[in-house]
Amino acid sequence: MSDQTQTDRARPEPIQAVPVRHPGRWLAIAVLAVLTAMFLHLIFTNDQFRWSFIFSSYEPGKRGVMFTEPVLDGLRGTLLLTVTSMVIGVVLGVIIAIMRLSDNWILRGVAFVYTWFFRAVPRLVLAVLFGNLNILWDRIGFGLPFDQQIGKLFGIDDLNAQFYSIKASDLLAGFVAGMLALGLSEAAYMAEIVRAGIQSIDPGQGEAATALGLSRGQVLRRVVLPQAMRVIVPPTGNEIIAMVKDTSLVAFVPVTYELFFQLNAIKARTFVVLPVLVAAVIWYLIICTVLMIAQYFVERHFGRGYGASGRARQRLRNIQAEQGGVPASESGAAT
Amino acid sequence: MSTEMVRADNVHKSFGSLEVLKGVDLVVNSGEVCCVLGPSGSGKSTFLRCVNHLEKLNAGKIFVDGDLVGYHERGGKLHEMKGKEVARQRRSIGMVFQRFNLFPHMTSLQNVMEAPCRVKRENKAEVRERAASLLERVGLGDKIDAYPGMLSGGQQQRVAIARALAMRPKLMLFDEPTSALDPELVGEVLDVMKDLARDGMTMVVVTHEIGFAREVGDQVVFMDGGVVVEKGTPAEIIANPQHERTQAFLSKVL
Ligand SMILES: Nc1ncnc2c1ncn2[C@@H]1O[C@H](COP(=O)(O)OP(=O)(O)OP(=O)(O)O)[C@@H](O)[C@H]1O
Ligand SMILES: [Mg+2]
Numbered sequence: 001m002s003d004q005t006q007t008d009r010a011r012p013e014p015i016q017a018v019p020v021r022h023p024g025r026w027l028a029i030a031v032l033a034v035l036t037a038m039f040l041h042l043i044f045t046n047d048q049f050r051w052s053f054i055f056s057s058y059e060p061g062k063r064g065v066m067f068t069e070p071v072l073d074g075l076r077g078t079l080l081l082t083v084t085s086m087v088i089g090v091v092l093g094v095i096i097a098i099m100r101l102s103d104n105w106i107l108r109g110v111a112f113v114y115t116w117f118f119r120a121v122p123r124l125v126l127a128v129l130f131g132n133l134n135i136l137w138d139r140i141g142f143g144l145p146f147d148q149q150i151g152k153l154f155g156i157d158d159l160n161a162q163f164y165s166i167k168a169s170d171l172l173a174g175f176v177a178g179m180l181a182l183g184l185s186e187a188a189y190m191a192e193i194v195r196a197g198i199q200s201i202d203p204g205q206g207e208a209a210t211a212l213g214l215s216r217g218q219v220l221r222r223v224v225l226p227q228a229m230r231v232i233v234p235p236t237g238n239e240i241i242a243m244v245k246d247t248s249l250v251a252f253v254p255v256t257y258e259l260f261f262q263l264n265a266i267k268a269r270t271f272v273v274l275p276v277l278v279a280a281v282i283w284y285l286i287i288c289t290v291l292m293i294a295q296y297f298v299e300r301h302f303g304r305g306y307g308a309s310g311r312a313r314q315r316l317r318n319i320q321a322e323q324g325g326v327p328a329s330e331s332g333a334a335t
Numbered sequence: 336m337s338t339e340m341v342r343a344d345n346v347h348k349s350f351g352s353l354e355v356l357k358g359v360d361l362v363v364n365s366g367e368v369c370c371v372l373g374p375s376g377s378g379k380s381t382f383l384r385c386v387n388h389l390e391k392l393n394a395g396k397i398f399v400d401g402d403l404v405g406y407h408e409r410g411g412k413l414h415e416m417k418g419k420e421v422a423r424q425r426r427s428i429g430m431v432f433q434r435f436n437l438f439p440h441m442t443s444l445q446n447v448m449e450a451p452c453r454v455k456r457e458n459k460a461e462v463r464e465r466a467a468s469l470l471e472r473v474g475l476g477d478k479i480d481a482y483p484g485m486l487s488g489g490q491q492q493r494v495a496i497a498r499a500l501a502m503r504p505k506l507m508l509f510d511e512p513t514s515a516l517d518p519e520l521v522g523e524v525l526d527v528m529k530d531l532a533r534d535g536m537t538m539v540v541v542t543h544e545i546g547f548a549r550e551v552g553d554q555v556v557f558m559d560g561g562v563v564v565e566k567g568t569p570a571e572i573i574a575n576p577q578h579e580r581t582q583a584f585l586s587k588v589l
Contacts, residue, residue: 208436208495211387212450212502213426216418222453226440305440305482 050275054282058270065266066279074262075283081179081247081258086240088183093190098220100195111191118188124249126185130177131253141165175257178250186243193235197228229302237295244287259283339398340365340506340537341386346395348381355381357561358395363539363554365400365505368532370548370569371541373558374584379541382558383508386539387428388421399428400505426454429499433511435491437483443470443494444479447501454502462501469497473527489520493527500531507531509540545588549573557581 043049055064062068099111118126143162144150151159201224209223210216248260256262260280267276341363348356355378363369371379384390386397388405397404405421406413416424437446447466451457470479473493483491492512499507509528513521525547532538532551542548548555548569555572557565557580565578576582 202436204432204434204436205438207389208430208432209438209449210422211389211425211428211430212498213422213454214450215422215454218453222449223438227438302440305442305484 048274049278050272053272053275054279058266058272058275064279065263065272065276066282068266070262070265071259071279073257074259077175077255077257078244078247078259079287081175081182081250081255082240082243084179085182085186085247086243088179089186089190089239089243090236092184092187094194094225096187096191097194097198100191101198115188115191118185121185123182123185123246124252126181127178127249127252130181131173133177134173139165139167174253174255175250178247178253178255181253182243182246182250186239189239190236193232193239194228197230197232198224200231201227226302230299230306233295233299233302237291237298241288241291244291245284338365338401339363340367340400341369341539342396342398343382343386344396344398346382346385346397347393348378348385348390349393355561356385359558359561359563361556361563361566363537365537366535367553368538368540368551369554369556370552371539371556371558372543372545372548372572372584372588373564377558378561379558380510383430383510383539383541386506386508387425387430389430399424422454426450426502427505429502429504429507431492431495431499431507431509431512433514435483435488435495435515437491437495437498439483442480442482443475443486443497446483446494447498450498451501466497466501469500470494472530473497474523487520488516489523492516492524496524496527496531505537507536507538509538509542511541511543513542513544543588545573545585557584559584 053064054066057063058065058068065071096111096114099107100115102108102111121129139162141162142164143160147159147161150161151157205223205227206219209219214222247258250258251261251264256265263276263280267273270276339362341361343359343361346356346359347354359378359382361369361382371382373379381390385392386399386404391405402424404424405416407416408414437443438449441449444463444466447469448459448462451462451465452459467476467479470476473496475490475493475497478486478490478494483494486494492515496512512528513524516524521544525544528538528540528547529551540547540552550569552569554566555569556563557572557576557578559580565572565576565581571577572581573585576585
């Protein structure tokens with residue numbers, strides 16, 4: 001009865017109150033506006049930036065410093081190094097995370113020691129170290145391990161059971177050394193990120209999948225990892241972006257096939273400092289922007305069934321309301 | 336039609352020093368509905384999880400449809416099964432959990448299709464058809480593309496039942512399937528379970544729904560302190576309990 005009278009009553013006037021003033025907020029906006037104006041003024045009027053040097057031509061007959069051949073090569077190197085070392089990092093990181101969560105204490109221990117070592121040693125040190133690792137071996141190859149020692153055991157001198165080998169100084173100089181240094185170090189960080197992701201998933205998920213007869217691998221691939229990706233992707237985005245910038249460390253391997261090294265070389269040759277640095281900043285900004293856009297789509301993919309659920313539920317309720325009210329059995333749970 | 340579907344012989348299970356199951360004996364015949372009652376912590380869930388080897392026994396044996404669960408018996412010795420073989424055994428045992436445990440990143444239909452497609456590698460189109468008709472059967476024909484997050488608890492639990500049924504199990508285990516539901520949603524899930532029971536599915540149901548046990552149960556088992564205290568027909572156990580612990584428990588829940 002009381003419900004009836006309530007709905008019959010006229011709707012009251014919409015509230016027209018004076019909003020709370022936020023003078024501090026306006027002051028902050030004014031300060032920011034002035035700072036922005038000063039910054040734009042600086043960029044467009046100060047000729048020390050030498051925009052034509054950056055964009056159109058840095059020496060007679062050459063393109064701007066951003067687009068000149070060695071710099072583009074360096075950019076390709078940076079991108080390639082980022083991609084390859086991140087692939088190593090992610091794949092190895094997943095494996096180490098799974099080892100870390102294993103029932104077997106030896107696997108757990110190995111995974112722990114790995115993360116301990118590669119997180120402890122700075123990437124710069126690793127880069128230099130890997131650049132000099134060829135001191136340890138003459139040749140590196142695939143084949144029977146300990147072949148020389150085994151050969152001696154059976155009285156054969158110089159048994160060579162390597163199917164394929166390459167001179168260590170060829171393999172471990174330059175790009176491969178840089179890639180390994182960055183990739184192996186990255187794996188340690190990715191392992192922790194993946195482990196956190198896996199551990200964030202309700203154990204009931206794995207149990208339900210196991211009870212359905214899925215194998216351990218299937219449980220991981222089909223049920224746990226896809227859900228863990230929601231937790232794994234954002235910090236991985238951070239890692240990739242950090243990696244783009246850390247590739248400049250391989251200059252110490254030394255690898256010259258790298259963006260910042262190339263720009264620096266031009267700076268040293270032409271004695272033009274600021275525009276070269278600005279060119280570097282612009283390239284890094286562009287790469288980072290592309291990566292962030294990619295991350296948005298990846299997150300949206302792995303967020304299906306989750307982030308949208310609140311909105312989707314609202315939409316569902318709206319549809320139900322349009323079709324003549326929420327069924328009695330669902331009205332309770334929809335809230 | 337009275338072959339033994341489940342046979343538990345003197346099952347013991349401990350977690351560290353805590354002995355949870357202290358010698359459980361139980362026989363459930365094919366086509367029978369066995370309702371397990373008992374106070375919290377009495378080991379009901381643990382027993383159910385032992386039946387499909389989610390937990391390893393410390394002593395005793397469980398047989399499902401004549402096969403020893405989790406082990407091979409060769410020359411008087413038990414050999415642990417490989418993960419693949421245990422998984423194979425679990426295919427024919429469906430399990431429904433208190434907290435549904437639907438896969439939140441898959442739609443209802445994908446939840447139901449996952450195991451037949453991945454585990455049995457059945458033809459996808461056929462599975463899709465069967466999954467859709469199973470969802471229809473539990474009253475969710477219009478929710479096949481909804482993600483679990485968009486469904487009410489009762490709807491989620493019905494999807495979970497359909498998901499278990501998609502593997503064509505010979506035995507269904509229910510662990511308090513309605514305890515996490517609002518009272519007005521309990522009925523819709525129990526209706527689906529009654530329907531299953533009428534179709535002759537063998538079921539072991541841990542529940543606090545005494546009405547369901549009385550109406551559908553062929554056998555009611557009362558567990559307390561890790562042992563079966565009393566078992567019999569619903570009429571015997573619910574209407575006329577002999578043991579004082581059963582009496583005390585029933586007087587509280589009824
Ligand atoms: N994984 C585990 N590790 C340690 N102890 C456990 C574990 N699982 C269950 N237990 C303990 O075993 C006992 C029985 O648990 P179980 O879940 O089987 O009880 P239950 O009869 O299902 O109770 P409820 O009605 O509350 O679900 C409890 O004391 C619980 O704390
Ligand atoms: Mg329980």
